[in-house]
Amino acid sequence: MSRLRIGLLANPTAALGTAHRVGRQVRHLLRLAGISVVDLSGPSAQVARARALEVRETLTALVVVGGDGTVALGAEIVADTPVRLGIVPAGSGNDFARALGLPLNDAEECVRILLHALSRPVVAIDAIEIVGTGEHALPHRSVALGNVNLGFDALVNARANSAGRVHTLRYTTALLRELPAFTPFPYWLEVDGGERIELDATMVTLANSGIFGGGMRVAPEARLDDGSLELVTLEKIGRAELLRFFPRVFRGTHTSVDGFGIRPVREISIGLRHGRALRSYADGEPRALLPITARLLPGAVRLLADVSEGDYP
Template sequence: MTRLRVGLLANPTAAQGTAHRVGRQVAHLLRLAGISVVDLSGPSAHVARARAEELRDSLTALVVVGGDGTVSLGAEIVAGTPVRLGIVPAGSGNDFARALGLAVDDPESSTRALLHALSRPVVTIDAIELIAAGDNALPHRSLALGNVNLGFDALVNARANSGRAGHGTRYTAAVLRELPAFSPLPFWLEIDGGERIEVDATILSLCSTGVYGGGMTMVPGARIDDGVLDLATVSGIGRAQLLRLFPRVFKGTHTTLDAVDIRPVREVTVGLRHGRTLRVYADGEPRSLLPVTARVLPGAVRLLAELPAPVEGSGGGGPGDSEPGDSEGAQ
């Protein structure tokens, strides 16, 4: 029998260098289990990508050690190939891993899960492809697995990335710092080839997992293997209501509010009117400036993990689920 060969890519800077140490531990444990491991890590994402792409065809799986940005890099490398993507959460946020129910800060459990998945049938998940043109064009194929943030959520992501505290704390602090000066953004959208529409929105997120910001659940019950994305829009509310919205997003009880709209899409192009500019964030990392086209790639990535069972009755609620003080009048 041919010996399984696994590439291992650890982000040397994730979680203040913790991912690099965890990567060495995971490589050791995989070798003890009889797996051939080749270290593809590099001083930069560019170097690691080049190494992984050079050896990709010889690999059974690519295991990435880091946060959501490292997971996206792994997806870009293996999407559309037979190589399976394994994940060892070792970043500051780990939202994608949490959405999958993967063990966080436990390299031994993560390695056991990888070894178990190697003996199981292949699981495929969707990816989100981001396409920008002209001066905004990206230097390589840009994929995300969790979410694309396009509104206030993108501004908060940018500010949170510059913080030093834990990811959840940084995100909350960034919300409070961005909120006083924020006003709804003048978007235009083209959804699934339809006519251009205009909307002034506060939050605009394109979701596959629906989980970001250290555990916020923008789209409860979202699936990463259903061939569609969820476009989540929050509009028509003022700063006070927006501030009250965020605790509900952590609990997933916000979807009944009139200000929240969630619809399935396969492709959407988003831009800003009036000459405004905004950088898109995807899986916590900066991508291109708007306008950008995002589309789902069904089953594009073979995942070295088992998917959690669907959540029954999630994704919305009936009348009476609202909480006191949730009036939707703009302020």
């Protein structure tokens, strides 16, 4: 029996139970390869997190089976540790798997990639730590790998999560339903410790992979390993222009739109000057209410992936 020990964490509810079935298949394939597998899946993220933290120091890798939220949970568990993170996409969106170029709906190929990666050099990627303040603080460390959504995109994400459709379709439907009543948010921002600025914007996104919403490439040049995040903002755009904007994001041709801006950052603090409460979303899941601070964690997550330099964004 191999000395390697892999933790397996499958989301029992992702993609209407598909991840649970794929998780059983992955466990079987890893054990056939002689790998010691400990199943850490639980009925909730809290239970799975607690189980994984109890045995984390004994693991070579943690393999997560599910969508972007499950990948983020895995990142929270392994960030800043030697434990490598393996990904088998089995959710509804799978945007982070797309960013890595991982095969979708092919558990056998994913396991082959994981097994091959065990003998390959470690690939380290950046992550994002999200910190709420005061009453908005979360009870556990909050880490994202893909993006933090802080504007209209967060509202759409919240509505899409409540719909039972295919991911891309439900995201588009949620967008159309949020649009009629939307007005820009009055933000304040502090970027990399600089002075506070005020900004009225439709969209504010902090991007690491730059892909969300079932394939939208909001930050086409974003890279996972460059020691920098991309602060994406969209200002001075009306509802009609916004409706035309989002289809262009799927093609990555939106960067020339008036009011669109993108800049490299390492840390932002952001809140609203007045108005309603706004919850941040990251990797498809709800996080802390604004105000928050989001900061770069350079090279914090060691991937179990068969990729070489230049193979991923």
